[in-house]
Amino acid sequence: MEKSFKMEQFVEDFSTNCSKVQIKEFLKGETITTYIEKRNQFCILISGEADLIRYDFYGHKTIIGHFNEFDTFGEVFYPANTNNELFVEAKKKCKVLFYIYDNLEQKCRKNCTFHSSLSTYLSEILLDEIVNLNMRVELLSKRNIRDKLISYFNLLSTKTLSKTIIIPFSYTDLADYLSIDRSAMMRDLKALIDQRHY
Amino acid sequence: MEKSFKMEQFVEDFSTNCSKVQIKEFLKGETITTYIEKRNQFCILISGEADLIRYDFYGHKTIIGHFNEFDTFGEVFYPANTNNELFVEAKKKCKVLFYIYDNLEQKCRKNCTFHSSLSTYLSEILLDEIVNLNMRVELLSKRNIRDKLISYFNLLSTKTLSKTIIIPFSYTDLADYLSIDRSAMMRDLKALIDQRHY
DNA sequence: AGAAAGTTGTTGCAAAAACCACAAAAATGA
DNA sequence: TCATTTTTGTGGTTTTTGCAACAACTTTCT
Numbered sequence: 001m002e003k004s005f006k007m008e009q010f011v012e013d014f015s016t017n018c019s020k021v022q023i024k025e026f027l028k029g030e031t032i033t034t035y036i037e038k039r040n041q042f043c044i045l046i047s048g049e050a051d052l053i054r055y056d057f058y059g060h061k062t063i064i065g066h067f068n069e070f071d072t073f074g075e076v077f078y079p080a081n082t083n084n085e086l087f088v089e090a091k092k093k094c095k096v097l098f099y100i101y102d103n104l105e106q107k108c109r110k111n112c113t114f115h116s117s118l119s120t121y122l123s124e125i126l127l128d129e130i131v132n133l134n135m136r137v138e139l140l141s142k143r144n145i146r147d148k149l150i151s152y153f154n155l156l157s158t159k160t161l162s163k164t165i166i167i168p169f170s171y172t173d174l175a176d177y178l179s180i181d182r183s184a185m186m187r188d189l190k191a192l193i194d195q196r197h198y
Numbered sequence: 199m200e201k202s203f204k205m206e207q208f209v210e211d212f213s214t215n216c217s218k219v220q221i222k223e224f225l226k227g228e229t230i231t232t233y234i235e236k237r238n239q240f241c242i243l244i245s246g247e248a249d250l251i252r253y254d255f256y257g258h259k260t261i262i263g264h265f266n267e268f269d270t271f272g273e274v275f276y277p278a279n280t281n282n283e284l285f286v287e288a289k290k291k292c293k294v295l296f297y298i299y300d301n302l303e304q305k306c307r308k309n310c311t312f313h314s315s316l317s318t319y320l321s322e323i324l325l326d327e328i329v330n331l332n333m334r335v336e337l338l339s340k341r342n343i344r345d346k347l348i349s350y351f352n353l354l355s356t357k358t359l360s361k362t363i364i365i366p367f368s369y370t371d372l373a374d375y376l377s378i379d380r381s382a383m384m385r386d387l388k389a390l391i392d393q394r395h396y
Numbered sequence: 397a398g399a400a401a402g403t404t405g406t407t408g409c410a411a412a413a414a415c416c417a418c419a420a421a422a423a424t425g426a
Numbered sequence: 427t428c429a430t431t432t433t434t435g436t437g438g439t440t441t442t443t444g445c446a447a448c449a450a451c452t453t454t455c456t
């Protein structure tokens with residue numbers, strides 16, 4: 001992946017003394033941040049795995065996004081009005097970079113390594129985020145469980161360029177990610193597998 | 199909206215003689231572009247209205263995105279693998295800017311007005327696109343028709359800051375946009391309206 | 397090692413959504 | 427303006443999905 005290479009380059013520049021940048025660690029299950037109020041945070045997951053989660057008022061959990069190494073998140077990406085409470089939860093031990101900005105592109109001083117690195121890579125990072133989101137829309141717009149599953153598996157297999165896929169979720173979480181009921185998903189999953197094993 | 203102001207600024211710079219930029223007009227119903235093959239097009243809708251459409255193999259139409267003045271589109275935003283045929287269709291008479299790039303951020307020459315304008319606004323444009331997509335994910339991840347409708351109406355009303363909303367779709371298209379069956383939607387819509395008019 | 401918490405596999409049943417079909421109304425276009 | 431196409435409103439029926447519940451199995455934690 002071109003992206004991870006570029007990001008690694010970027011990560012080297014994390015060794016900065018920019019006052020607006022903080023790096024924190026989180027244990028599994030801890031809340032990394034919430035999107036409840038505008039706090040002008042732009043976050044980069046340096047290592048670990050985390051989910052962006054929403055609970056609606058029925059108590060339904062939806063995994064809005066799943067983040068891996070070098071993925072970015074934060075309420076920068078969300079409109080102010082969102083009335084649901086979104087939060088990012090560590091699924092494993094995570095190391096996270098927080099960048100608190102006034103204006104995303106404003107540099108703090110002439111040659112701050114972090115800022116010059118950010119301005120170099122920002123649009124690339126954003127473009128990457130867009131591609132991810134479009135895939136998410138693609139999945140969620142599928143009309144039934146079966147098609148959601150098939151699309152998701154295809155997506156995983158094209159990502160890794162391999163026929164054997166590794167689902168980065170438990171089935172319980174996968175259902176929350178695809179916004180469907182787990183038991184119904186299990187039924188369809190079984191049917192899918194039975195069909196292939198003739 | 200801050201965005202449209204910035205974009206108007208940008209539009210002024212369209213009066214460019216950059217060789218990589220073309221402006222074309224389309225009539226209602228015409229196909230503006232397809233996402234079938236990588237053609238390295240970044241498009242800006244200067245005026246009119248257009249939809250990004252997918253037909254799946256059941257013949258289901260899904261309106262993946264709806265574009266207004268100053269919205270951007272093009273397969274830049276899509277992963278290469280997508281096996282569905284996506285295309286952008288004009289809903290009204292449209293004026294579209296096409297930018298054919300090798301590298302999105304590479305300038306064609308020192309002081310090309312289009313390119314310098316693009317590099318100024320690119321990350322803002324992309325950020326805007328991300329916010330739009332996140333709202334789209336928000337909608338599509340709702341578990342039932344009723345909630346999709348309510349969320350969509352709320353979204354429209356916060357966008358226009360008004361209680362009376364104007365749906366930019368026919369009901370037929372709205373159903374395709376929310377990825378649901380039209381007749382089922384009509385039922386829920388009726389129930390919603392009946393409920394308010396006590 | 398053993399308890400507690402979470403995941404998986406599987407049901408029957410209820411509810412929601414999709415499908416089909418058609419008439420009335422509205423919009424479009426020649 | 428009139429014919430044609432598209433949209434809207436609405437039913438009955440079938441299919442899919444969601445819900446509740448539970449036992450077996452795994453993982454995690456102390």
